[in-house]
Amino acid sequence: MNVTDLGDFYIRNKPIVPPSGKAQVQGTGARVADGSKIDKNSPLYAQCRDFESIFVKMMVKEMRSSIDKSGLVSGGWAEDIFQDMLDDNYSQTIAKSAGLGVADQLYKQLSKLA
Numbered sequence: 001m002n003v004t005d006l007g008d009f010y011i012r013n014k015p016i017v018p019p020s021g022k023a024q025v026q027g028t029g030a031r032v033a034d035g036s037k038i039d040k041n042s043p044l045y046a047q048c049r050d051f052e053s054i055f056v057k058m059m060v061k062e063m064r065s066s067i068d069k070s071g072l073v074s075g076g077w078a079e080d081i082f083q084d085m086l087d088d089n090y091s092q093t094i095a096k097s098a099g100l101g102v103a104d105q106l107y108k109q110l111s112k113l114a
Contacts, residue, residue: 038107048103048110049095055102057091 039045064087075082095103 038104038111044110045103045107048106051106052100052102053088053091053095056094056100057087060087060090060094 064083094100
């Protein structure tokens with residue numbers, strides 16, 4: 001084991017300690033900097049979740065484009081429309097349940113402006 005391996009071992013196995021006294025922001029249930037909870041029933045948060053859904057849909061669409069179609073089923077434009085609607089549904093479900101944190105962070109930033 002050389003010096004770089006030892007340094008890498010130390011960095012990777014070092015416990016992560018959050019800064020004390022600061023509210024943590026991570027995924028669902030996040031807190032804004034002043035310590036108050038995010039209002040998940042507000043219209044602003046609903047818009048932030050919609051934005052997260054659009055972001056997730058763009059990711060799903062790009063991931064799907066990286067996979068070659070098998071050619072077994074060739075649905076044409078009808079398949080394309082159905083796939084787009086299915087991606088909409090997937091992205092809304094992921095945005096609501098996955099807790100990616102994009103909506104929380106966006107809400108945090110936008111609520112400072114209001």
